[in-house]
Amino acid sequence: MTLSPLHRRAFLAGSAAGLSLAFAGRTAAQARTPENKLIVIIARGAMDGLSVTVPYADPNYAALRGGLAVALPGSADGALALSDGFGLHPALSTLHALHGRGQMRFAPAVALPVRVRSHFDAQDVLENGGEALRRQDDGWLNRAIVAAGGQRLKGLSIGAQTPLILRGDAPVSGWAPGGRVREDDRIAGLLQDLYVEDPLLGQSLARGLATEERAALDGDGGRVGRNDAQALGQAVARLMTGTEGANVVALSLDGWDTHAGQKAQLQTRLTGLDRLIAGLETGLGDDWRRTVVVVATEFGRTARANGTGGTDHGTASSLILAGGAVRAGGLIGDWPGLADNRLFEGRDLAPTLDVRAVFKGVLRDHLGLDRAQLDTRVFPDSAAEAQTIDGLV
Numbered sequence: 001m002t003l004s005p006l007h008r009r010a011f012l013a014g015s016a017a018g019l020s021l022a023f024a025g026r027t028a029a030q031a032r033t034p035e036n037k038l039i040v041i042i043a044r045g046a047m048d049g050l051s052v053t054v055p056y057a058d059p060n061y062a063a064l065r066g067g068l069a070v071a072l073p074g075s076a077d078g079a080l081a082l083s084d085g086f087g088l089h090p091a092l093s094t095l096h097a098l099h100g101r102g103q104m105r106f107a108p109a110v111a112l113p114v115r116v117r118s119h120f121d122a123q124d125v126l127e128n129g130g131e132a133l134r135r136q137d138d139g140w141l142n143r144a145i146v147a148a149g150g151q152r153l154k155g156l157s158i159g160a161q162t163p164l165i166l167r168g169d170a171p172v173s174g175w176a177p178g179g180r181v182r183e184d185d186r187i188a189g190l191l192q193d194l195y196v197e198d199p200l201l202g203q204s205l206a207r208g209l210a211t212e213e214r215a216a217l218d219g220d221g222g223r224v225g226r227n228d229a230q231a232l233g234q235a236v237a238r239l240m241t242g243t244e245g246a247n248v249v250a251l252s253l254d255g256w257d258t259h260a261g262q263k264a265q266l267q268t269r270l271t272g273l274d275r276l277i278a279g280l281e282t283g284l285g286d287d288w289r290r291t292v293v294v295v296a297t298e299f300g301r302t303a304r305a306n307g308t309g310g311t312d313h314g315t316a317s318s319l320i321l322a323g324g325a326v327r328a329g330g331l332i333g334d335w336p337g338l339a340d341n342r343l344f345e346g347r348d349l350a351p352t353l354d355v356r357a358v359f360k361g362v363l364r365d366h367l368g369l370d371r372a373q374l375d376t377r378v379f380p381d382s383a384a385e386a387q388t389i390d391g392l393v
Helices: 005-015 061-068 093-100 119-128 140-148 186-194 201-216 229-238 262-290 355-367 371-378
Strands: 037-043 104-111 155-158 172-175 248-253 291-297 317-322
Touching: 037 119, 037 262, 037 355, 061 262, 093 104, 093 262, 093 317, 104 355, 119 140, 140 155, 140 248, 140 355, 140 371, 229 262, 248 262, 262 291, 291 355, 317 355, 355 371
Parallel strands: 037 248, 037 291, 155 172, 155 248
Antiparallel strands: 104 317, 291 317
């Protein structure tokens, strides 16, 4: 069978489901100065910020939230105290420890530049970095890689598909957890035979198989469990270390659409998030001090509970920054309060900060992007509405 280069690449992408074609087309590893690293975690489904960064000192919080209110710090299952009258959900013990070391900050009331309550539309805006629906057909994180120039930043997508945030002109790699291909698998053997003489795809496939093997093993030589969030974090970290390691990573965590039974669901989701970050920290080792992790969601949830012990689609939510490169400090942005006359449209936490302003501050001070590029290329026409925040890293 003879395939054109284009069709050969399509065949490889379609046939090797689960293979990680690590940094396809890159030259052999060369010694280089360790680069700063950025991990963007998207909590898909609309994460309830009022349960993540708990405004327990707000005089309206407990009454407004009712049965969803997190108890005061020091109580059984109480919030983990931070500063400025806020605490973390009790499931977030790793993040709380990072805050104690000056390696975690949060923005309690961020939102998109457009007010929508559709998951599909809001996730599109969050990832495309524009100021309106489908304003861009590529992602802001990919455009940031392009704006950085050359091959300085290496992008990596975690998951079965590359999310919009990492799609665009810059080539990125991918790893799908749970999709390991064994050495004796027939498809792997066929692909290796097919591309043995191809100088690009033959080497890429070999590196992909090696990457898959490296990511799939835990620290004791066993396999990473499908539902083991901490082991997943360690596996991602292994793909970020060394001379060919990625330094710009995007991954998604699903399941945050808590219309019913929110308390139990959030306990599970936040425990997983916390363990994922714990795995990243331990797995990155010395690279952790050069790392920033951003946890963002498409929008928040209603301030009041609904009739099924859950919340509905809202507006503002929390954003979390963590990592050894994060600069110690208090909350990011302003707190609007939870009085009835302060709620957005009488039902939601009101936004006080454009989420792009946080992204821009991290990209400028952590990855070295120019402010003009951020205002015009990475986040088009954003200079006035989303001014870059100083002092985050």
